[in-house]
Amino acid sequence: MNSNSIQEVKVFAYDAASANVVLAFVYFNFNNENYNVTAYPKGPAVNILQKEMINTAKIKDDDHYAFKMDDIVITGLSGISSNYELEVIRIAKKNKVSQIISLLDVARSIDDRFLLNIENIEEFLPYRILIPTDNLQVSKDKKINNLLEEYENPYWKYVYEKYYKIPPPITNDLIQKSIGNYIVFFTEYIKEQFGDTLGYDEFTIMSDFIDVFRNTNISIYIKLHPSEEKNKYDKYIPNDSKIYVIKDEISTQEILYYAKVVFGCMTSVFYEALLLHKQCFSLQLNYKKDIFELTLENKITRVETKKQLTECLQ
Numbered sequence: 001m002n003s004n005s006i007q008e009v010k011v012f013a014y015d016a017a018s019a020n021v022v023l024a025f026v027y028f029n030f031n032n033e034n035y036n037v038t039a040y041p042k043g044p045a046v047n048i049l050q051k052e053m054i055n056t057a058k059i060k061d062d063d064h065y066a067f068k069m070d071d072i073v074i075t076g077l078s079g080i081s082s083n084y085e086l087e088v089i090r091i092a093k094k095n096k097v098s099q100i101i102s103l104l105d106v107a108r109s110i111d112d113r114f115l116l117n118i119e120n121i122e123e124f125l126p127y128r129i130l131i132p133t134d135n136l137q138v139s140k141d142k143k144i145n146n147l148l149e150e151y152e153n154p155y156w157k158y159v160y161e162k163y164y165k166i167p168p169p170i171t172n173d174l175i176q177k178s179i180g181n182y183i184v185f186f187t188e189y190i191k192e193q194f195g196d197t198l199g200y201d202e203f204t205i206m207s208d209f210i211d212v213f214r215n216t217n218i219s220i221y222i223k224l225h226p227s228e229e230k231n232k233y234d235k236y237i238p239n240d241s242k243i244y245v246i247k248d249e250i251s252t253q254e255i256l257y258y259a260k261v262v263f264g265c266m267t268s269v270f271y272e273a274l275l276l277h278k279q280c281f282s283l284q285l286n287y288k289k290d291i292f293e294l295t296l297e298n299k300i301t302r303v304e305t306k307k308q309l310t311e312c313l314q
Helices: 016-029 045-052 083-094 155-164 173-177 202-213 252-257 269-275 306-310
Strands: 007-013 035-041 072-076 099-103 128-131 148-150 182-186 219-223 243-246 261-264 279-283 301-303
Touching (some): 007 016, 007 083, 016 035, 016 099, 035 045, 072 083, 083 099, 155 252, 182 252, 202 279, 202 306, 219 252, 252 269, 261 269, 269 279
Parallel strands (some): 007 072, 099 128, 128 148, 182 219, 182 261, 219 243, 279 301
């Protein structure tokens, strides 16, 4: 093929969910000889894209994007640190890139991803925003709504075909010794994004969870969000318990596949758990409002009180 006909695809993501959705979108749409893919991840997205795109993209750790008009720019819209992606969009538009596509992994909190209270918001808006909902009026800003297009998040198809169609290998003794008979709790950062507006945060949820389950006979694995430090919840977890904090030493797919019951809050891992028909509980104790699509659609169970939490394993 003539190298002049190969189109450059440049991929940008910061948080884990953004990394997942963009890598799957690129895999299903640009994974052929017509495209040359380069990824520029930051933050938690670095490890994910280095692992998942090792055979399909060049991974670069620099800010020299060398945008050209006929590039295809693909960005996530991270829940906490979307400023990286927004600045990329601004630079790409300044360089007159004609195709800039941003993807949301979920349909909630879209306005938290953009700088709304500025006059020049257009500088930070892509030309298309793909969002997994048929409600295309979810933003308070008409300029954003005008860019929305419904699509199905491709990551769930990607992860099922790659990791769950065949049982993932067991690589860790913690999984081997308790296979099919442990609880996994997937954490999520909440306080930084929502403050106290929901009635709970990741610390109150962890405190209540440990208080209820600290003396249970079943092993409990706390799987940290990729952006969290290993010691974040140390003060809540007793040293003499069967509670283990897991960061990168066991993959999400391995620890999820062999779990008996899955706990979390608003984690996107629940989508993967549903693919495996796992029993799932979203911990929203003392909640003021529920903004999580899977509990609003009654696809997983919302736990509202400590009493309900004690009944989850009965």
